[in-house]
Every structure is written in structure tokens, then in C-alpha cells.
Amino acid sequence: MTTVKIAAVQAAYILMDQKACLEKAAELLRQAAAAGAGIVVFPEAFIPGTPIWIDSRPIWDGDDDWYALLVEQAVTVPGPITDALAAAAGETGTYLVIGVNEREPHGTTIYNTTLYFGPDGTLLGKHRKLMPTGSERTVWGMGDGSTLPVIDTPYGRLSGLICWENYMPLARFYLYSQGVDIWTAPTLAQGDGWLAAMRHIAHEGRCYVIGVNPCVHIDQIPADFPHRDRVWRAEQEWVEPGNSIIIDPTGKILAGPARHEETILYADIDLAAVHAARRYFDPVGHYHRPDIFQLTVDTSPRPPVIKA
Template sequence: MHKIEQLTMKVAVMQAAPVIMNGPATVTKTVELIGQAAARGAQLIVFPEVFIPAYPRGLSFGFLVGSRTEAGRRDWQRYFDNSVVVPGPETEHIGAAAAEAGVYVTIGVTERDHINRTLYCTLLYFGPDGTLLGKHRKLKPTGSERLIWGEGDGSTLTVIDTPFGRVGGLICWENYMVLARAAMYQQGVRIYLAPTADFREVWQSTMRHIAVEGRCFVLACNQYVEKSMYPDDLEYRSELDSQPEVMCPGGSCIIDPYGDYVAGPLLGEEGMLLADLDLGALTRTALDFDPVGHYDRPDVFQLIVRREGS
């Protein structure tokens, strides 16, 4: 199950802008980008956190402690209505594109639960046959994100088997949750995904640390977003007046198990990072450090992960 069947792997990290608050148009853009990356030989294509229908940076949805506004609720309903039911029509379109290209695809979406009306920050995994292989719901939204998204649970700490080794990851600041990282390492992750909305310089240090700590390739993917991309008719559009024109410059990167950049960081534009990963490095870097093998001390430390759903 853990055997790596291929020695190299071409990956594409898509630093792109969604069509903000427009789910169908962003799905169309996603399908187009999958085709472009596949045409350049990519075998795994990674999209950012909540690419559909966007990371709602700068918006409050009318929330203040102790009060809400009806105008803010209308903005939130627009966000809700353009979110993704899993599985649903949007996942069928993306899966069909993955199948046509014969590639693995991972993409961040705001998931709308098919029963309740709670939204989740979710990472989806598609196989080269178009199958929806799994999903991960963000365990702990950060700061004001908690006004938008509910919390995931241990049942979606997803890792998938591929011919390139096990692929899995965490979303944005979940990567600062030490035990969440340990849970991923414990499952044998080799290609570690980190879709994010964080463009700070210190985030680059985090990504390099995880690559060295996990002895894995890290694929960090962010959006590139300008203020002008937001719809003009949002109820709270004026909240963006104080924001810079480039609201998210990106910072996507690909890092090897030694902690060195293979590609990126990409800043200031939309773009595609392509890289051929030398999968043999996964074994070579384990010579002196293996976080869940010879450098582990299970006689001293134990990790318990509750995987049942809430």
C-alpha cells in the first residue's frame, strides 16, 4: 500500500484567482486550468484553499460581537449559494475534467453540507479516473473564519494512495497544529499539500520546516487576488476600500524533503508552478530522520486520533 511505483512525478501548483462569489464560473475556470496543466505533463494538480467560490478576505458579513445585519446576511447567502455540495454537480464537472486529463486533482472549496446549512472549508481529492477519492474538512477555522465555517472532525484526516506515494495535507493554519501534522506523518504522507490563504514571509519558513520535519515534498498553494476582482454589487463592498489593490500576492511554492525550494515562491501574479519531483529523495532523507520510524519514541510519546465523525 505504501510502495512508490514511480521514481519521478510532475506536479502543478495553480496560483490562480477565482471568479469571486461565482461558483459556476470558477468551476469552468478550474476545468480550463486542469486541461492546461495536464497538457504540460502534470500528474497531480493542486488548487488553493477555498478556490470555489473564493476566500472572502476583507469581508465581515455584517458580524459584530452581539449583533448581525440583514445586509451582511445577504452577502453571506450569496457566498452560501455559490458554495459546493459534496458530491454534487460541481464535483462531477471537476471529476470529469480529471478523468479526461488522466490526472490527480486536489482543490479547496467552501463545502455546503447537503443536510444542514453549515459551511466547511474543505479540501477535495480526485483520482485520474474522475472518482472523488476523499475530502478533508478544516479542523479549526482561524479567527474570524469561525463566523463562516464550521469545524471538521477526525473522520476526514484523509490520505490517499497513489503510484507516487501517499498524498495528504492540512489547510492553512491547521499546519500550525502540531498533533495534526503528526497525524498526517503517522499515515505515511509523502506528498504533503498545504492549500492556504497565508502570504506572509514567515509562512515560507513553516512550509520549509514541515518538509524537513515530515521528510516529504510540500506543495503550498495560494490564490492571487486583486481588490478589483470582487463584485461591485456586494452589500459590504465598501469594507474593501481600505484594502490594498493586491489583496493576496500568492507565495505558492514546492519544497523538497531537504527543505529546499524546487519551485517558487511565486508572488505578484497568477501562474502555474511545474516541477519534476525526484521521489528517491523521500528515501534518502530518511537515512538520518524518520518522524514516525527510527527517530520516533512511541515508548515515551503516543498520539491518539479520534477518527469517528461528530
């Protein structure tokens, strides 16, 4: 079988509440699976939500309590949260792609990570964002080339990048070279410019693209959140307005864009359409000139810095 229904889950996280985010993700996964989805994609950093104070407060201006909460609520991989997510994927028989704030079991540096789970209830891979954007660098560390997985599925090869990583030409080309057919782009990016980039990647890579955002209204910041009156500017009604979209390998929009609502976008995809689109343009095949252009990628883990 080369056809499958895919789902982009545009939902609100429960800010810095790991357990509540997990429970909501599991329920939405069941809902998408009940609608027939075989691949379900959640937004960037969905568990336990975006550290929104980085865009509403001056850097390091009294964010100690918030950062401590982020460390406390972050996900270890593997760990209890990944076990629960794997079980949910197995229960629903779906491929699950979801963004988390990750940390090492005994570390306090946070990574913006995408996790991939299989319908057999296993963790198939993880990707740490290579380069946090702007103020994100005050809370998220940098990933390395060891976490650039491409997942084999019966419907095509599944991979992707996080948010503005999708603007990195060499990162895109590397994944194209690994034969990605279904491209996931969990993101916080807003506006029509982002949608144009998603259409470009679909057209350039001749792949399906699933761009998926959270959607959070200011009223959805928990009432008991520490220093709630300071964590977000009251005049900005939408913390995350959404911007989710699904695109086919020719750049045609199949679903969305969705904004200002929690919703699940669906589309039926067919691997044959990927193959047909590459008849005209294959960025790493007949339309590539390896005699002129070469890319070297270091896929080894970055070693820790240790001083004697």
C-alpha cells in the first residue's frame, strides 16, 4: 500500500504542564486515528509547550522561575513520556511525529526535538533542531548531525526539519539525498511567507509537506501559571495563531491554511504522486550535477567538552 491519510494537529498546548500536554496529545491522536489517519503530526515543542517568555520579556529579565519550570517539565528520551507516546502510537496503529522540549536525564540544557514513533509502539528516531532562531538561543541548545533520521514507512520515507531549519538549503538537500517522500515541518512560524516556503519545499523536493503549528489564545495560559501577568503581553490576543497546511509534491495546497482555531487537517497522499513529480525534477537525481556540487555531512554525535 502506498496511500495513506495524514493528519496535521493544530492544537493548544497546556503551557509547561508535561502531563496535561501528554494527555491532550494522546486524545487528539486517538481522534485522528479514528478519522482514518495513518500518519499524525503535532506542532513544534508541543510537550510541554513553547517557552513563550523569550518573545515577551527582555533576555534573562527575571525568567528564573520559568526556566526552572521548563527544565522540570522537559522530556527525557527515552523516559516515561516517550514510553507513553510510543504506547499511544501502538494503540492507534499510527506513525506519530511530535515536538518536545528535551533534556538529558541529568542535564539542564533544553533541546527543541522532534520524535518519531511507529505503529508497533516503538520510538523510531529523534531530531534535535540544529540552530535555534533568535531569542530561542537563550533556552535551546544546538543539535548535531547525528539526529537527522529518515524513517521508512509503507507510504514513503518520512522526515523533516523544525521551523526555520526549513530555510537551511544544505539541511534540506541532505534530507532530499536520503529520499524523503513525506516532509514534516513542525513550526511556530507565522504569516504567508512561511506558507510560500512550505510550497517551495514541496515543489523543490517533490514531496508531501505537512506544516503544523500550535494555536494558543492568551486565555489558554493557565490561570495559576507563575507570574502570569508578566509572561505574555496582554495586547497580543494570540500567543500562537496557527498556520498549518498540507501540500502535495507539485506545490498544490491540499488542506489549510488554518489559523485562529484548534483543528485537525487531513489529506490523502499517494507515493505514486511523488514518483510522478520527480519525472520532471529530481533534486538529487537527474536534475543534480554531482560532478560540480558535493555536500559533506558530519553525522557523528558532537562530543561533550570535558576539561581535565
